[in-house]
Amino acid sequence: MKKLSLRLSMLCVMAFSILACNSQSDQIKADLIIKGGTIYTVNDQQPTVEAVAVKNDKIIFAGAEKDLAAYQTEKTQLIDLKGATMTPGLIEGHGHFMGLGYNELNVDLLDTKSYQEIIEKIKIAVANAEPGQWITGRGWHQSKWTEMPDDMVNGFQTHELLSEVSPDNPVYLRHASGHAGFANAKAMQIAGVMPLSKESLNNQEVEGGEIFRDENGNPTGIFNERAMSLITQHIPESTEEKDRKAFDLAVKACYRNGITSFHDAGIGRENIALYQQMKKEGKLGVRIYAMLTGWDKELLEEWYTNGPEIDSANLLTIRSVKLNCDGALGSRGAWLLEEYTDRPGHFGHETLPMEFVKETALNGLKHGFQVCAHAIGDRANREILDRYELAMNESTEKVADHRFRIEHAQHLHPEDIPRFAELGVIPAMQAVHMSSDRPWAIDRLGQKRIEEGAYMWQALLQSGVPIVNGTDVPVEPINPLASYYASVTRKTLEGKPEGGYEPAQKMTREQALRSYTLDAAYGAFEENIKGSIEVGKLADFVVFDQDIMTIPEEKILTTKVLKTIFGGKVVFEQ
Structure with a gap:
């Protein structure tokens, strides 16, 4: 009986091993393989690969084409890039969906x-x-x-x-x-x-x-x-039908531009309900990182009580608060330390009490919410950094990884530039604003303030903080290639001036791509699931018809999105 029992045990072990092997074999077979072009990973350990394999919505392989055989079956979908260029799916780091x-x-x-x-x-x-x-x-x-x-x-x-x-x-x-x-x-x-x-x-x-x-x-x-x-307040509220139509148009616009994730900078109850419903119906379509609007204090209190919503399906995450603390430079609403050069005696507007910024920062630290404060003028940026610092010093909650942000950080006093890294505050900057605004911004600020503190990308990067890029759509068109072009050239979209404005502040192409992918993911606590092409991360990609990392800069704006891949599925094709 002992021998029979031993034999049965051995047979069970063998059967289990065979089943386990088969199970493992099934798991590593790819639904999708992409090869035949230049693939930039935004992974410092492996900057480019020849091929990528996907199972369900995750990357299971990124490496040499010769190693693909183990992942391929007759059912695997193949995409031949035919010499095109692929990068991680782009992340709109600050927009209004x-x-x-x-x-x-x-x-x-x-x-x-x-x-x-x-x-x-x-x-x-x-x-x-x-x-x-x-x-x-x-x-x-x-x-x-x-x-x-x-x-x-x-x-x-x-x-x-x-x-x-x-x-x-x-x-x-x-x-x-x-x-x-x-x-x-x-x-x-x-x-x-x-x-x-x-x-x-x-x-x-x-x-x-x-x-x-x-x-x-x-x-x-x-x-x-x-x-x-x-x-x-007198404009009639939108209808549900119109909201759903606008939502669908926004998803399609993202796909056309290679955008697979979107940081939505300030939403209220109605949009939260809409997004949750679209997710429930399987129609969300883009990974949304939503910021609660700071205008609705009751809404904030409800979320502080209930806590952040971090989506295990990686579609809709709500864990941050958006505060609007000053205006824009174009309307002379940005809050400045010194008067506007072209409007003496005017300093812009403090559109939210700074005490509320500190209160929100304390609540964020206590309840696990990131704070994202809009600041364009140098005084607004300084005042917010001050309030963040006070909250960090006073908070009994020891939060080392708060990742508080300043949205725009467009004009800084030179003394405040190193404070971002010192406090661990992320600047979320939209490079295309430099292209659009710089020709007339000098009238608002004068040459000295422009040269020392406006659009200080390289200075911030060198200080040790990442930059989250974007367009602030619909302030600017959603086209990420316009922001990428502005990042690396410091020119208007018409290609002026020769050499770019304040060229020492240009990003390298590697920095610019990272600001739209991995660093943008970092700005949402999501760098472990997206932002680079690595095994285990989400299979979100964009395919361009030109190599944006090597082509002459004047060709960047003529580059087209050929394909957008979201969760391993082709959702847009030129």
Whole structure:
């Protein structure tokens, strides 16, 4: 009996071993193999590979083509790059996902070069609108116009032409920066914004914002920073159908641009519910790292109580808070230490009390939430760094890896540049803003401040912090190649000036690609699951028709996305 029992035991062990081997064999067989081109991994230990194999949504092999045989079966899908270039899927490090979708639904003004072009677009919108229907749009930027209107107040156009083409439909057009808006007379009438006498101009002051008026007290139609709410509170809320359509358009726009992950910079209850529903229906489509809007204190308290939501499916993670602490440079809302060069006596706006920044930082440390504070001007950046530091020093919660961020960090005082590394604060900077803003930003700041503290990419990198790149869509078009080009050339998208602005601050191509992949993943605590092509990481890739790491810089902007692969599935093909 003992021998029989021993034999049975041995047979069981052998059977188990065979089953285990078969199981292992099944596990390593690839669903997808990609080869035949240049593959940049953003892995310092193995910068390029010849082939990649994928099982389900994960990478199971990255290496030499000769080693593929063990992973391939007759069922394995093959993608031959045919000499094209592949990188990890790109990560939009700071954008507004629904803003991207709605920019495709509403009046898109990003390409307008004059006030008259805006008027022509609104004429078309009025012709297609119902009587009394609100007309909304976004994307105009007066500093980028090639011709200026005759009548301007504080460097901005006035509403008369807009009101003339739309006398009965209220119109509200958000500035490209999102920090100012332009309304016609009908919209202002609905909002109750009326002309004032010189003696009573202070009667409609808005804390943290400004209604632009002419010398006679008449509103010009421009609403800066928090004054925008006077108009926006009257715009009808969107419908569920429109929200879902905008969401779908945003996903498709990401795919067209090789973007597989998106840091959504500030969302409220409605968007959270929409994203959760889209995930439930299997329609999320892009990996979203969402920041809770800091405007809703009740929402924050609820999340502090319940804690972060870190998605095991790697689709929707909510573990950060977005604070809007100053305005934009274009609208002169950025909060500066010294007055604007082109508007003496004006320093911009503190749009959120700094005490609330400290309070939020303390809550973040206590409850496990990253804090991401918008700051463009040098004073806003300094004040936020100060509050972060105070919170870190006062907190009883010892959080070594908080990864607090400053969104934009566009203009810094030289003394504050090393503080990012000292405090472990990540700058999330959108390189394309340099291309768009630098030609006129010098008028706002003057040469000294520009040279010493504006768009200081290399100085920050050399200090020891990563940079998270992006576009701030819909402030800029979502095209990541525009930000990549700006990162490595410091030129406008028209290729000027020769040699680039402040060329010592250029990123290398390796740094620029990393800022859109692995460093962006780091900025969301996700560097272990995405951002580079390594075994065990998510199979998110983008395929370009040119080698962006070696082609002449003038060809970068002509590069096209051939394929976007999300979780091992081809979701876009040129």
